[in-house]
Amino acid sequence: MHFFLNKKGYIGPIGDDLPSLIPLMFALIIFFSSFYMTVNTYNDRTVDFENDISVVQISASLRGTGFVSSLQEFNNSCNALNIRQPFFSAGLVELDEEVDVFVLDSQYIRDEDEEELLSDEEELFKCTNSDESLTLEKALSLNSKIVARVYPVVLEKNSRAIPVKLVVVAWKE
């Protein structure tokens, strides 16, 4: 009985600190939520940078001097690229054609001058590191990141210098 006489209002070791637990929990929740958000933003932007940097590398290699003289030269520039991620598809498209990133294969310029017997796919001014092309489904998926860039280049065709555009699309699934 003497033990409780001098401790009026004492409701136990945890009960006594109950009001202090509220700001403590509040602080912890805010901290971990912010930390989670920061890590997510950091990761997202890092992926964006990787895509951007890859597109710069791909376009620099494929543009070369800005003058593409043959499919062979274009393919040599393509083979010099060693990029596994992100996936990319790049190629030459007519200057006045509106680019649709989901049907790029049908928009790439075909080399009709090529004398060697090549498959339909090999005749295209196309460079990619993926067997699959970008689809609307992939683009709409939650974690997908897509970067698309267009650069003008000159394509030599039948001894004429034709302005075309180099399209580079990079994505991460």
Add this chain to the structure above:
Amino acid sequence: MIKGQAAVTDALLFLVIVMILVSFLFIFTSQYGRTVGEYTYAKYGSDYAVSALKTVLYSSFSRNDFSVSDSNEVDYIIAGIKEDYAYNQNIDYFRDDLTGAIKDVMNPVRSSFDYLFFIRIDSTVPFNFPYFFLSRKEFVVEHNGVFVSSVDSVEKTYFCNSSGSLTNADIDNFVIFVGAKGQAVSSITFPLIPNGSHEGLIELVLWTPKDFDEEEEVFIKLGCVPA
């Protein structure tokens, strides 16, 4: 009771510390990658300008009435520019072909960039700027006599230096005003008929569309008239 108050005070202090940390995290999140993002955008503008300048100058044009693909007489646009300049130190005969080529090449980025393309002659001649083309978008449109901001911009094109009094400083002031995102310069020698030559520069400057009207002082100094 005193022990309880101390615990609450400690908890509140902890909350304040956490809030400060959270503020730092928010600042970091908002700033992270901003510089890299701006750099990659500027790099794209710069790469595009360099590619566009080369493409414009080294594309083929037809020397007769046939299209480029059907013509048996084709040449580079830069050859046409030099030839035109050689006769009267001006780009007039070849002006439309050059303007068409510039518009075609800049078409893919028409919504991202405004631009100016000009030829600058270093020596003192009748035309210091024999060719000066500017394309910009205007976001304020007239609707029933009232000027309103519009999301759909209107593209306007101009030939500048109409008064012939344009100076390098006027161009520099305009470029600073709009904030260039990409710039490409190529030096060029213009042969003259019957002999001699002029040294010059061909420049292409890109910038993110900036909303200003034709009454802007730096723009007036360019002496632009609708193309």
